[in-house]
Amino acid sequence: xxxxxxxxxxxxxPLGGDVETTWSNILAGRSGAAPIxxxxxxEHKCRIACEVKPADHEFGFDASKRVDHKIQRxxxxxxxxxxxxxxxxxxxxxxxxxxxxxxxxxxxxxxxxIGGLPGIESExxxxxxxxxxxxxxxxxxxxxxxxxxxxxxxxYGLMGPNHAVVTACSTGAHSIGDAARMIKDDDADVMxxxxxxxxxxxxxxxxxxxxxxxxxxxxxxxxxxxxxxDKARDGFVMGEGxxxxxxxxxxxxxxxxxxxxxxxIGYGLSGDAYHVTAPHPEGSGAFRSMEMxxxxxxxxxxxxxxxxxHGTSTPxxxxxxxxxxxxxxxDAISGVSMSSTKSAIGHLLGGAGAVESIFCILAxxxxxxxxxxxxxxxxxxxxxxxxxxxxxxxxxxxxxLNNSFGxxxxxxxxxxxxxxx
Amino acid sequence: MSDTAxxxxxxxxxxxxxxxxxxxxxxxxxxxxxxxxxxxxxxxxAFEEEFGVEIPDDAAEKISTVADAIKYIEENKx
Numbered sequence: 001x002x003x004x005x006x007x008x009x010x011x012x013x014p015l016g017g018d019v020e021t022t023w024s025n026i027l028a029g030r031s032g033a034a035p036i037x038x039x040x041x042x043e044h045k046c047r048i049a050c051e052v053k054p055a056d057h058e059f060g061f062d063a064s065k066r067v068d069h070k071i072q073r074x075x076x077x078x079x080x081x082x083x084x085x086x087x088x089x090x091x092x093x094x095x096x097x098x099x100x101x102x103x104x105x106x107x108x109x110x111x112x113x114i115g116g117l118p119g120i121e122s123e124x125x126x127x128x129x130x131x132x133x134x135x136x137x138x139x140x141x142x143x144x145x146x147x148x149x150x151x152x153x154x155x156y157g158l159m160g161p162n163h164a165v166v167t168a169c170s171t172g173a174h175s176i177g178d179a180a181r182m183i184k185d186d187d188a189d190v191m192x193x194x195x196x197x198x199x200x201x202x203x204x205x206x207x208x209x210x211x212x213x214x215x216x217x218x219x220x221x222x223x224x225x226x227x228x229x230d231k232a233r234d235g236f237v238m239g240e241g242x243x244x245x246x247x248x249x250x251x252x253x254x255x256x257x258x259x260x261x262x263x264x265i266g267y268g269l270s271g272d273a274y275h276v277t278a279p280h281p282e283g284s285g286a287f288r289s290m291e292m293x294x295x296x297x298x299x300x301x302x303x304x305x306x307x308x309x310h311g312t313s314t315p316x317x318x319x320x321x322x323x324x325x326x327x328x329x330x331d332a333i334s335g336v337s338m339s340s341t342k343s344a345i346g347h348l349l350g351g352a353g354a355v356e357s358i359f360c361i362l363a364x365x366x367x368x369x370x371x372x373x374x375x376x377x378x379x380x381x382x383x384x385x386x387x388x389x390x391x392x393x394x395x396x397x398x399x400x401l402n403n404s405f406g407x408x409x410x411x412x413x414x415x416x417x418x419x420x421x
Numbered sequence: 422m423s424d425t426a427x428x429x430x431x432x433x434x435x436x437x438x439x440x441x442x443x444x445x446x447x448x449x450x451x452x453x454x455x456x457x458x459x460x461x462x463x464x465x466x467a468f469e470e471e472f473g474v475e476i477p478d479d480a481a482e483k484i485s486t487v488a489d490a491i492k493y494i495e496e497n498k499x
Binding site for chain 2: 068
């Protein structure tokens with residue numbers, strides 16, 4: 001059977017324009033939350049977000065490093081973030097100079113949950129105010145979800161499968177899982193896989209706020225707003241950015257002497273079949289998704305040392321996920337650490353599962369688990385589980401589980417393990 | 422250089438992300454400045470906005486160099 005390993009990573013997040021800056025800020029317990037600067041949010045119920053910072057900021061992102069000026073002007077920010085993260089991952093893997101034969105076997109699976117909402121909003125205003133003749137000719141292909149995969153394939157000449165998942169907040173995890181299967185099924189040898197998102201715009205913030213999904217109680221203390229598992233939590237904080245990994249067939253990676261960061265060994269998917277926004281009250285979809293990933297991995301719960309939770313900081317979701325983990329893990333729950341990095345970078349929606357998978361891989365690389373910030377007063381039902389409050393924790397990390405759940409009741413779980421020495 | 426030429430060149434530099442010294446009057450948008458057909462649609466829209474002219478599709482199709490654009494605008498602006 002063909003095995004799939006991770007040989008490269010790229011990140012654009014509210015805590016850094018690259019992997020190492022982001023990770024060191026995550027481990028230091030920093031938060032990327034702040035008042036919204038992209039637009040005047042003074043009339044909005046939610047006035048905070050985890051924005052990707054400008055290039056001149058200490059943790060900023062410089063789009064001009066990897067994305068042409070012309071493309072930056074034509075496309076929505078999620079595509080810019082995705083192109084950059086994909087470029088980082090290819091550079092990290094040492095695969096920017098592949099032969100034509102290699103590129104025929106290399107593809108992209110980089111999705112988004114929503115796509116180019118800021119551009120849809122602004123061009124709709126152009127249409128309304130100035131008429132159809134002023135709508136940008138780049139409007140459509142600058143907003144489409146599959147245009148991260150499209151742009152990346154054009155930039156790097158990747159002629160293998162060109163795929164883009166759209167499963168709301170499960171997108172990043174599904175993207176990696178689907179791409180790993182493409183390598184297993186011999187459709188490709190190398191896949192750039194991940195997710196990107198950028199919806200910090202008036203219609204995006206208003207829409208999620210009206211759905212009662214966003215935190216609105218901490219507008220004056222943004223860094224305290226994302227607080228998964230804490231009693232005072234009242235919704236998620238919107239983040240933005242991208243995460244992309246290079247997945248590679250194991251024998252190929254070994255033969256070229258690539259550094260292997262992780263092996264993807266389990267992928268589970270399920271549907272809640274319950275409600276468009278509310279999770280199933282017994283967490284049954286989450287349970288079945290994790291159970292499938294575990295079965296595929298061949299591991300037992302006691303083999304898993306770290307779970308990067310979906311844990312968005314919404315009142316309903318966090319404990320249901322924890323309950324499902326508890327049922328799946330049984331007594332092994334006492335040996336696992338489970339944290340939500342959404343406490344630091346907010347919820348990257350379609351990017352979340354990919355960014356958080358990278359945090360899982362780094363946890364294995366560095367043998368340290370990232371913290372859940374703001375967990376001052378855990379909710380009832382959190383007893384007996386190490387939720388890594390406030391501070392990163394050194395510990396053995398042999399295998400990891402990453403959960404992502406999305407609107408529509410779509411669930412994805414990934415299990416990865418440390419490469420064999 | 423005329424005021425129109427200056428403003429046209431500024432728009433071209435901004436939209437196509439090219440160095441200002443490459444935007445000579447005889448430069449072809451497609452062959453010399455890396456534009457594609459949609460970039461030209463966007464440039465024409467920007468010229469229309471900037472100069473308050475209307476450039477119909479059949480006229481736009483004939484604009485292939487920087488000089489073509491300047492000439493059309495000079496002849497048609499209000």
